[in-house]
Amino acid sequence: MDQSPLGNRVPFLDLGAHHAPIRAELDEAIAEVIDSGAFAGGPFVEKFEREFAAYCGCQYAVGVGSGTEALWLGLLALGIGQGDEVITVPSTFMATAEAISYSGARPVFVDVDECTYTMDPAGLEEAVSSRTRAIIPVHLFGQPADLDPVLRFAREHGLAVIEDACQAHGAEYKRRKVGSFGDVGCFSFYPGKNLGAFGEAGAVITNSFELQEKIRILRDHGQDRKYHHRMVGWNCRMDGIQAAVLSVKLAYLERWNSLRRAHALQYNNAFVGLEELRTPLEASYSRHVYHVYPICVHQRNEVIWLLKEKGIQCGVHYPVPVHLQKAYGSLGYGIGAFPISEQLAKECISLPMFPELTSAQIETVAVCVKEAVANSVLV
Numbered sequence: 572m573d574q575s576p577l578g579n580r581v582p583f584l585d586l587g588a589h590h591a592p593i594r595a596e597l598d599e600a601i602a603e604v605i606d607s608g609a610f611a612g613g614p615f616v617e618k619f620e621r622e623f624a625a626y627c628g629c630q631y632a633v634g635v636g637s638g639t640e641a642l643w644l645g646l647l648a649l650g651i652g653q654g655d656e657v658i659t660v661p662s663t664f665m666a667t668a669e670a671i672s673y674s675g676a677r678p679v680f681v682d683v684d685e686c687t688y689t690m691d692p693a694g695l696e697e698a699v700s701s702r703t704r705a706i707i708p709v710h711l712f713g714q715p716a717d718l719d720p721v722l723r724f725a726r727e728h729g730l731a732v733i734e735d736a737c738q739a740h741g742a743e744y745k746r747r748k749v750g751s752f753g754d755v756g757c758f759s760f761y762p763g764k765n766l767g768a769f770g771e772a773g774a775v776i777t778n779s780f781e782l783q784e785k786i787r788i789l790r791d792h793g794q795d796r797k798y799h800h801r802m803v804g805w806n807c808r809m810d811g812i813q814a815a816v817l818s819v820k821l822a823y824l825e826r827w828n829s830l831r832r833a834h835a836l837q838y839n840n841a842f843v844g845l846e847e848l849r850t851p852l853e854a855s856y857s858r859h860v861y862h863v864y865p866i867c868v869h870q871r872n873e874v875i876w877l878l879k880e881k882g883i884q885c886g887v888h889y890p891v892p893v894h895l896q897k898a899y900g901s902l903g904y905g906i907g908a909f910p911i912s913e914q915l916a917k918e919c920i921s922l923p924m925f926p927e928l929t930s931a932q933i934e935t936v937a938v939c940v941k942e943a944v945a946n947s948v949l950v
């Protein structure tokens with residue numbers, strides 16, 4: 572990990588501090604799995620699936636190996652594959668588009684809204700074609716996408732909706748948890764997420780009995796009974812240890828999200844009146860859960876460099892929008908295709924954000940950011 576001369580005064584993320592207060596509970600949960608031997612799938616996964624579905628206000632949750640697998644299996648269960656197109660945004664983590672490609676379909680992009688950084692539904696009309704089968708709105712940074720226009724458009728065109736909620740555990744759209752609006756909702760429990768496992772894990776949620784059954788079968792080699800394979804599937808099962816850890820941590824998620832929201836408010840207040848810097852907007856329809864707290868500045872690289880010198884760790888989510896990634900050169904999108912996503916990729920900085928951040932740390936970051944923004948023009 573990079574160290575400044577001052578050490579890391581404020582880390583980007585502190586999983587040690589995050590787990591310390593619940594360490595005994597976590598140790599006990601892991602010991603229970605070891606004693607039971609239920610390591611791959613099994614009762615701990617089933618228990619977490621029930622708890623997570625109830626938390627999301629959805630009928631079913633299916634535990635899988637990662638958020639990427641959740642998206643991929645969601646697409647496969649909806650019958651999406653070769654020759655199909657799926658519309659999503661270029662301002663996301665690569666996995667959203669990758670899952671589309673792995674299903675055999677082609678990703679088609681629409682730009683994001685300049686205020687919310689989530690899918691701009693105005694772009695859907697131009698992107699849709701006779702081959703389009705689904706739309707994947709991404710609840711980026713913990714901010715729900717504006718779902719009503721997307722759901723309406725999907726209904727009018729006979730398309731499925733797959734919510735990428737990998738960064739938005741517990742976020743709400745019009746007072747309902749995200750993930751429960753589309754045909755399926757997909758979550759990642761990567762360790763740094765608002766609800767993180769002790770390794771890789773993910774889940775698909777849905778209210779459809781047929782879809783959950785298909786995803787359950789697909790994640791387990793296509794078998795509905797041991798060694799009876801109804802279809803060709805894959806091994807995408809969730810580990811028992813991950814499920815046990817997630818069950819413990821789920822009980823704290825609301826509290827952790829509230830702390831993230833309070834930290835975001837403290838950052839927002841500290842930056843009031845600073846014209847060179849844009850803070851994240853919480854859309855009127857949403858309860859943002861600030862998986863990431865992004866600010867936008869013109870001299871992004873200079874500001875990051877100055878913050879690093881002060882011992883403030885930052886992130887960049889994401890430096891290259893998906894349509895400009897080398898891996899997607901064959902899609903034929905050029906620079907300028909999606910100006911808002913491209914601008915975000917140039918200007919966004921993610922500031923330290925985790926529930927255990929102290930008020931003093933936020934104050935330190937805010938002071939350093941203001942100083943760095945003022946000095947960046949001189950660099």
Ligand SMILES: Cc1ncc(COP(=O)(O)O)c(C=O)c1O
Nearest residue numbers: 637638639664666667737759761
């Ligand atoms: C928006 C988004 N989609 C999908 C994923 C993929 O999740 P995983 O890393 O668990 O495969 C991530 C993970 O960072 C993500 O942020």
